[in-house]
Amino acid sequence: MSEVAARSPMGNRFRNPWRKPRILESFIWLYLAWSILPVAIAVLFSFNAGRSRSTWQGFSLRWYFKDPVLSVWHDPNLHTALFQTLRLAALTTIIAVPLGVAFAIGIDRWRGRIAATFNFQMLLSFVMPELIIGVTLLFVFANLLSFVHLGTKAQFLGLVTFQVSYPVIIVRARMLSIGKEYEEAAMDLGASPVQALRRVLLPLLYPAIFASAVLVFADVIDDFVIVRYLSSDASTEPMAVKIFNSARASPTPALNALATIMLTTSLLLIVLGYVGYRFSTRGERRGAGPGFGDFAAEL
């Protein structure tokens, strides 16, 4: 060992088991730069004073609301898109999360072949590419459930179908880590199944429910394929579709501004979700309590 060290200091350094993994470390910083810088640059250019999305011409809020025609605030197209996105996200979250949570609780205890089949169906809907779900639903609304017209209603039905598996998976993971002991203790102490569920299990599930609501909301904001196929006309096209339609066609920084607004909405939501998560896990805090990492891990 010492011979090797004497012969080559480099070899010695490589033999040290506690050597810092500098190459790996620089690799991860490069990765982070690659993953975040392009978006940061796009955000930066939403504040550009000129029309260019690659030459900096000074700071301005022109593309947000100052420009009387082309800004997000004054362009009725972009305006409608923003509200369509938020409407769909809220509607979908309100329905998909309770459906998913109830499903997770039920399927966790319901044994047998029918339960296994429904569980399989749910997992399959989780991994099915969105394009397949979107196109199949388009055929359904055109041929079978033709009373559902394309537009907000069809988009909502499609989004819930696509999103319902997320709360199921998050809540089931949480239920596995909780175990059944608390509920059984409650019932040994005389609670009925419904009471045990409401007073014991549900409060324990709040963090997971919260996390899945945040996830579903943010995922709907991000959704593109389903909302595009199931939209009726320009008035029901949400933000992601607008970005897609004009990214290669009429590029003004207003598009960047719209995307930045989407980004800010998601980030606000996470902060809100994190606050809610801290609140709903306040009984579990030891020392510093669950940090953002735990919240992220819940997702």
Added chain:
Amino acid sequence: MLRTARRRRAKDGGVWYPRWFWPSFAAPGSLWLLVLFAVPFYVVLSVAFGTVDPIFRNPVPVWNPIQWYPGTFRDVLGQIFGTNAFLGPPFLRTFLYVAMASAICLLIAYPVAYYVARYAGRRRGMLLVLLIAPFWISYMMRMLAWVNLLGNDGLVNRSLTSLHLVGHPVAWLSGRPITVVLGLVYGYIPYMILPLFAGLDRIDTNLLEAARDLGANRARTFARVTLPLSKQAILAGMVIVALPMFGDYFTNDLLSGSPKTSMIGNLIADSVGTPGQGTNAAVLVLILTVILIIPMLYYVSSTGRATRERSG
């Protein structure tokens, strides 16, 4: 009645519920998915094996399987595999692009996940947040960012020309496979990092120390212990990025838009919107589903196994 109750009590670990109690919780979600997820595949079958309205050119589904008309299906298969196979190249291209993009994803994601799981220390929480950040940034925005950067007067071309690496701007956004593949990598890599991180984080460090104590060096410890133990996570990560890539058409549309790079997703997206092509779209959706059924079943069964193991 009493006896049934007692038997159920014994099976459920000492707690008695009415028989309908738990099924009633799962019923609404199950029925929702039955009507809007499972039944739609029958509708697609009926459209794919149906006919086309001679006047309006819209697909007419045939609900009775006995009367299914296989003509369109045969035609599309002929266009993929036959002599005049103009749909063949997009299919091959899809496999090639997805394989390349998933492989690049793995090569980048593995070291990143490995570092965060093993060496991040106090910075672990912050790094995890940064790794998850792309989830919260809309996919379209991330692609828009690259459209901005890769344009003819975008920052990439400007830096390349100012460094005299290229004489005149490169048309990155018109039909270049490399742009599409890297776009797919950029779009889906976060989905791979998380399962890899979870898998690597679960590995018991005692096993690594044991390997070192027994004389294995770093590389050998990695190759003989860490890598085999993370095999499941690698497979799960590959499947979870490959599945949406197979159904992706918008990355291609935004970053290339040329038929030279079109994939199965583009074929489906284009035929859905074209009058008279609805039946073809249904056939292509069926073919894509059949292609993907094995990776999907693999993912479902491996998560099912993990759930059973954790619930004991």
